[in-house]
Amino acid sequence: MKKFESKHPQVEFEVVWRSFCLNPLFKTSTFTTCFPSTSTQTRLILPKTTSTYRQPFHANEEPLNTTDRGSECGKIALYDEMAGGPGKFQPHLDRVSAVGASYGLKFFVRGDTGPTRASQILIANILRRRGPAAQARVVEALFRSHLLDGKDISDEDVLVSLGSEIAGLPADVVRSDLRDDDNGRFVDDEAEAAVEEKGVEAVPCVTVLGKYKVGGYQEQEVFDKLFERIWAENARVLSKP
Secondary structure, eight states: OHHHHHHOTTOEEEEEOOOOOSOTTGGGSSSOOOOOOBOOEEEEEBTTTBOOOOOOBOOOOOOOOHHHHTTOEEHHHHHHHHHTSTTSHHHHHHHHHHHHHTTTOOOOOOSEEOOOHHHHHHHHHHHHHHOHHHHHHHHHHHHHHHHTSOOOTTOHHHHHHHHHHTTOOOHHHHHHHHHOHHHHHHHHHHHHHHHHTTOOOSSSEEEETTTEEEESOOOHHHHHHHHHHHHHHHHHHHTOO
């Protein structure tokens, strides 16, 4: 996006993260939990006339099976099970790590994790209270916490800390938002709408101008071409007398 903005100074991107339930039926497993939050909706503003949206995703809101393991479980053990068994996650991590290295990111998957529904509530309320820019900072902090720093983003104290330190909200306000049933229902409804109304099936999913949808991990070139196409089509509209 920065590359495109530098080429087209008239263009402004606005990123908004939304909810999507990645594993709604994963409650029968020993490790009933979620992937890290990845709900995103991006807005691209072309010369104050046109907008672009990148559709987001939210992970499984189902509670953990707490019979044996309490409220959380180890990330590696969880991802191994989801990938098919012990050691099965490592090849996936190796591929992701190779891509991340090209962007200066070194993934360090360790520690515990749990359902990400609360992080989705945090994301939604940061947007409501502080706007897209603050929300984007909090989402980045969530990814770093989960994938680089070994933190548990299902832990309420971790989320309160991020909402307070990154978005500047009072800690008691963040905690109250996380515990509000209405906020929980909001992200549940948003995740359901992503499937039923938007046709979202996988993460990430990027929807531009409500009609250009790009699903799954894609290289930068895919978006370069998509943005140029959108720009060309809108430029023709804008140039009409």
